[in-house]
Amino acid sequence: MCGVLGIKIKNPVLETRANEIAMSALLRLQHRGQDAAGITVLPREGAFQSLRGLGHVDVALKEWPHLPEPRALVAHTRYATTGLGGVAEVQPFVQGAPRLAMAHNGNIVNTSELKERYLLQCESESDLEVLQQFFLRHEIEYGFEECLERLHRDFVGSYAVVGLTEEGELFGFRDPYGIRPLFIYESENIVVMASETSALNFLKDFEVEADLGRSGTLREIPPGSWVRVAPDGKIEEKRTAFSSAKTERFCMFELVYFSSPQSEFAGLSTYRHRFSMGRQLGIEILSEMPNQKNEEAPFDYVVPVPETSRAAAIAVAETLRVPYREYLVKNPYASRTFILSTQARRLKALETKLSLIGPEVKGQRILLVDDSVVRGNTSRLMARRLREAGAKEVSLASACPPIRHGCYYGIDFPDADELVASQMGGSNPQIAKSLGVSNVFYLSIGGLKKALGTGNLCSACLDGDYPSAGPSFERFLEERRAQRVVAQGAAGAATRTPT
Ligand code: SF4
Structure with a gap:
């Protein structure tokens, strides 16, 4: 499980406070992941700049006051369920030309099949790298909308994703079943996407205190849908045709354990x-x-x-x-x-x-x-x-x-x-x-x-009724077991180190 965050500033007055807003929101997503945190900001002039580190937000991102004032950003709190848990896997990932920053929450189950089928060359064990490479290739070939149709068709698992282009376009999307959550706050001044409402519901008061009025609305991004915020702030939204045939299966364990009580x-x-x-x-x-x-x-x-x-x-x-x-x-x-x-x-x-x-x-x-x-x-x-x-x-x-x-x-x-x-x-x-x-x-x-x-809930861990069953599960489990052996070895070494 992880927390994702994406911010697009519409009113330039807020650019001086965008990083402060991001840190407030990330701290409100800390419970979703404590292994690591990362932020990638897009300044008004120049290229992406990122900060990534292991541990809690205040430790991993302690250098945040030195980041440039951004017009948009994406950020992440990480809870490792795949991969080896090293700094190389800390999100957001920045890949492609032109550059694209991306962060996600969830698990892609069939990454090995996707790598083989699309001949993807990945440097890390992260499922985000697979998703991002797929997105970059298909977005260029078919355009944004068709790319997401194909992604929803081919990817097995759960994903709630935020992405940011170097042109300043922010987007977010959820898997066809809506297993993982994603919400959006929109106002005349700012658009923010986040995993939980607990990371968004302070924004109305923030805007009032900043003398920017009370224009914001907060809502869920529907399962299988994408939302796209153009560089000029115009918002587009659609549910993919592939997703429309699916039934919502939100993870019941979010309500049992994972989410913040006020979300x-x-x-x-x-x-x-x-x-x-x-x-x-x-x-x-x-x-x-x-x-x-x-x-x-x-x-x-x-x-x-x-x-x-x-x-x-x-x-x-x-x-x-x-x-x-x-x-x-x-x-x-x-x-x-x-x-x-x-x-x-x-x-x-x-x-x-x-x-x-x-x-x-x-x-x-x-x-x-x-x-x-x-x-x-x-x-x-x-x-x-x-x-x-x-x-x-x-x-x-x-x-x-x-x-x-x-x-x-x-x-x-x-x-x-x-x-x-x-x-x-x-x-x-x-x-x-x-x-x-x-x-x-x-x-x-x-x-x-x-x-x-x-x-309309995923309850597969209770009754075995998986929203997207398939042979990928066995392979995923074998790979995960192998990764755990390596991770446990690393943890064993760490416990012998006085800290
Ligand atoms: S309900 Fe259980 S199986 Fe389904 S996503 Fe949540 S924890 Fe996983």
Whole structure:
């Protein structure tokens, strides 16, 4: 998963503040990728200039005040799901003549087939390089519109892309199913595209404070559509014919875990979606314990695994009428463990990420609520800590149904062998045993769709119904496993280096 950003300045007054706007937006996309960040700016005069680095935005791009004032830019926060994770893979990529800067969020599954079919010579392992080379070649040959028709036809996977030409044309497009998000803010002064509304909704206030009025509108770029902003600011938009035949399949895991709680999808905040999932989960827990409805509560406390599960846990507690307590404390300086790129890094980070207020749980029956259970690392560690602190009983509730299948669309669990619900043969008692808890409760798939108010979601990791099935998956998985061996070797070396 990654965050993408594209900015086109229409009112020259804002050119002096474009980089500041970009950094504000990028920090609001930090949760989508912490491995690296990059920015490519187009000054009023002269060629592209880029900054790229590993780590968080404030570290990777600390030299941003020295960038020239741009009339347009593209930028990226990276979460490595393919490639080896080095600086060479940090986006935006600048390729071609004339030059084109591009950044993307998602995973192209069939890059090897595309390289062979179109004889693409790539220097990195990044799927963006394949996409960009394809785009450059086909755009020259067929023009922008036909190029994107062909891209949507040939590329398997998920992609939300922003691109910028050296002439000053900004564009963005999404895959035919709209698996990954992309939004646009348009006003008389500026056009901004970004992965989430959390990176855009400060712009109205920004324009008011800059005495530029309140003219902006914010909306989703529809699945399979492209938006193009000409150098003079004129906007064109279209859904490709290939995409129009497809059904929307937005990634449900964006709502479960990935997106910022204040970001909006389908007109509601992600917080509201998570609260609805928690309420439905509470209803389903009650139905699994029919005898408990009118008797003593089955748990003493509902405890969220911070931060993402908080809204769901509050709803579970309200539905079960069990007190809610925040007995797990998150270290705000630790990375999001799920999006670290190797198991070794995840486990090491997890040890410092969460701590328990131990004396509070002694003798208590605790229901831990997590947004999801993927590999089971967090649940296993928390259950152990709770038991060691003297909890009488530990149960676990997941606001996401069991994740049994790999994701090939940009969330970093392509390999079903790593998933606890897949390893354990699918039975809840076996999963509970593996995690070290007394009971495990999962939101049902039907319950998830009911809570989110739509069935037009990708839920392939839950039910195996992939929007774009194909033989490419097996090859992708083999290549990804090979890359992981190299990446884990590098991480092993890094852990021996005092930092
Ligand atoms: S497989 Fe799961 S995580 Fe991957 S895109 Fe689909 S819903 Fe999202």
